[in-house]
Amino acid sequence: MDKILGDKIHGIAEKFPALNQTVNGRRLVYLDSAATSMRPRAVLDAIDAFYARDAANPHRGLYDMAQRATEAYEGARAATAKFIGADTDETVFTRNATEALNIIAYSFAPLVLQNGGSIVIPILEHHSNLVPWQVAAKKYGATLRYLYIDRATGEIPDAELKKIDADTKIVAFAHVSNVLGNMLPVNKLVAAAKAVRAVTVLDAAQSIPHFGLDLRALDVDFAAFSGHKMYAPMGIGVLYGKKKLLDSMPPFLYGGDMIEDVREQDTDFLPPPSRFEAGTQNAGGAVGLAAAIEFIESIGYDAIATHEAALIRRLVAGLNALPDVTVIGSTDENEPRFGAVSFNINGVHPHDAATILNDYGVAIRAGKHCAHPLLKYLDVEFNACCRASLDVYSTNADVDALLDAIPAVRKQLKL
Amino acid sequence: MPLDSIYTELITEHSRDKRNRRHVEGATCSHRGVNPSCGDELTLELRVQSGVIEDAAFTGSGCAISQASASMMTDLLRGRPVADANRIAEKFLGMIKGEITDEADLEELDEAAALQGVSKMPARVKCAVLPWHTYQQAIADPPGNPA
Numbered sequence: 001m002d003k004i005l006g007d008k009i010h011g012i013a014e015k016f017p018a019l020n021q022t023v024n025g026r027r028l029v030y031l032d033s034a035a036t037s038m039r040p041r042a043v044l045d046a047i048d049a050f051y052a053r054d055a056a057n058p059h060r061g062l063y064d065m066a067q068r069a070t071e072a073y074e075g076a077r078a079a080t081a082k083f084i085g086a087d088t089d090e091t092v093f094t095r096n097a098t099e100a101l102n103i104i105a106y107s108f109a110p111l112v113l114q115n116g117g118s119i120v121i122p123i124l125e126h127h128s129n130l131v132p133w134q135v136a137a138k139k140y141g142a143t144l145r146y147l148y149i150d151r152a153t154g155e156i157p158d159a160e161l162k163k164i165d166a167d168t169k170i171v172a173f174a175h176v177s178n179v180l181g182n183m184l185p186v187n188k189l190v191a192a193a194k195a196v197r198a199v200t201v202l203d204a205a206q207s208i209p210h211f212g213l214d215l216r217a218l219d220v221d222f223a224a225f226s227g228h229k230m231y232a233p234m235g236i237g238v239l240y241g242k243k244k245l246l247d248s249m250p251p252f253l254y255g256g257d258m259i260e261d262v263r264e265q266d267t268d269f270l271p272p273p274s275r276f277e278a279g280t281q282n283a284g285g286a287v288g289l290a291a292a293i294e295f296i297e298s299i300g301y302d303a304i305a306t307h308e309a310a311l312i313r314r315l316v317a318g319l320n321a322l323p324d325v326t327v328i329g330s331t332d333e334n335e336p337r338f339g340a341v342s343f344n345i346n347g348v349h350p351h352d353a354a355t356i357l358n359d360y361g362v363a364i365r366a367g368k369h370c371a372h373p374l375l376k377y378l379d380v381e382f383n384a385c386c387r388a389s390l391d392v393y394s395t396n397a398d399v400d401a402l403l404d405a406i407p408a409v410r411k412q413l414k415l
Numbered sequence: 416m417p418l419d420s421i422y423t424e425l426i427t428e429h430s431r432d433k434r435n436r437r438h439v440e441g442a443t444c445s446h447r448g449v450n451p452s453c454g455d456e457l458t459l460e461l462r463v464q465s466g467v468i469e470d471a472a473f474t475g476s477g478c479a480i481s482q483a484s485a486s487m488m489t490d491l492l493r494g495r496p497v498a499d500a501n502r503i504a505e506k507f508l509g510m511i512k513g514e515i516t517d518e519a520d521l522e523e524l525d526e527a528a529a530l531q532g533v534s535k536m537p538a539r540v541k542c543a544v545l546p547w548h549t550y551q552q553a554i555a556d557p558p559g560n561p562a
Contacts, residue, residue: 352478
């Protein structure tokens with residue numbers, strides 16, 4: 001690790017209060033960051049300061065405190081929009097990526113699926129970018145087509161892209177798989193969709209903690225991500241949509257703060273983003289998201305990526321070196337992965353593995369990772385797997401603690 | 416929670432035991448139980464004649480705790496009158512909920528009493544109870560009409 005990078009990353013875990021705890025008498029080794037990342041003190045302080053001082057209801061009051069609340073909330077939107085290469089009126093605050101994807105499926109999908117057609121998604125999608133499309137397809141008489149991956153590499157073979165055809169109205173895909181950790185070929189998917197005038201939806205929930213998101217450059221039509229996977233609190237997320245698309249969509253929820261004028265029998269709605277933010281919003285969460293963005297920018301994605309890539313190589317190489325461990329997807333330690341590595345301990349159900357590892361203070365995710373169709377398709381033992389995932393605060397010691405504890409699992413089960 | 420009280424010899428053996436992992440000839444009722452959060456799934460088959468569980472077995476896959484619990488349960492319920500089996504299922508569930516702790520009272524659970532430690536692991540309770548809830552559903556199905 002070079003000096004500058006070392007200075008930025010070294011000791012960063014100390015900034016995360018939740019990482020400083022013991023489990024079963026051992027140091028907590030948190031390797032479930034793909035489920036949710038921990039928050040640095042700076043994010044917690046920003047939320048606390050908002051609620052301690054500025055937390056009137058944004059957009060409503062005419063007094064100073066309400067003005068500060070509005071500035072905090074809209075300031076968070078401006079920071080978020082700038083961070084992802086979007087305009088503020090294209091940046092809608094939601095609860096999480098799931099809600100953002102549902103807004104697209106509820107409010108936009110019917111506009112293009114009136115005459116049926118197809119929705120195309122990769123088989124590796126998280127349920128949040130799968131179930132809404134499955135339901136929309138059923139509701140509007142469309143078909144849901146899957147792009148199958150190469151099981152050995154996690155990649156989508158070019159031939160699969162032919163499923164994006166003249167019938168296709170929506171192509172939705174993750175930026176990074178929450179199970180395999182691999183990046184999807186966004187440029188190819190966008191090009192294939194554009195060729196047939198289909199709309200693209202990017203689920204950036206698993207990418208934004210690890211590398212920058214430039215939505216203008218990617219040229220996707222919609223995008224979604226959650227704050228809680230990028231050092232921000234739970235309950236704040238973002239829906240991005242190109243302006244003309246958001247403008248075309250009816251509201252998802254109706255209520256206060258999203259209307260222009262309400263008469264007894266009809267209502268005029270505000271333009272986006274307000275149109276999609278009915279009711280009092282999670283302003284504290286938005287403030288926390290802005291603080292998380294500031295935290296990421298203070299380190300820089302280059303430093304984050306370099307640090308995490310080294311950890312991933314160490315982890316994959318270490319897993320490969322252990323007997324009775326199977327890495328899921330590519331087993332090449334140099335293959336780029338972002339945040340997550342999945343594996344199985346042969347003959348051991350992942351839940352038993354997670355329970356036993358917990359005894360060593362190691363927190364991993366085990367099961368089907370909200371990706372049942374993928375786990376079934378991968379045809380791995382128990383149709384489930386263990387997943388270790390990391391963020392910028394993760395260390396070599398964390399990776400080694402997992403690798404050191406794994407042999408205890410089969411031993412405990414007398415295998 | 417000491418792991419050795421969960422992953423006992425008895426439980427790890429039962430989790431791999433193949434005796435009760437099969438189809439039941441002439442099954443009169445069956446039910447598929449699933450833990451959606453973890454993907455444990457098992458199909459329990461029963462042959463009930465004149466109010467007696469003549470045979471019980473299961474198929475499916477899951478963690479060591481759910482598989483051991485299913486294996487122990489089928490051993491325990493086979494040959495019992497349904498009313499008796501229902502009472503035992505309630506007792507097992509009571510033990511896992513931590514409501515029944517008296518050792519003498521748990522004696523009739525036989526080997527399944529070895530799962531008592533799971534009552535102290537909230538995250539794994541659903542694994543231990545899956546076969547027993549599946550039994551309750553299976554027995555509630557009308558005989559001769561396998562689900």
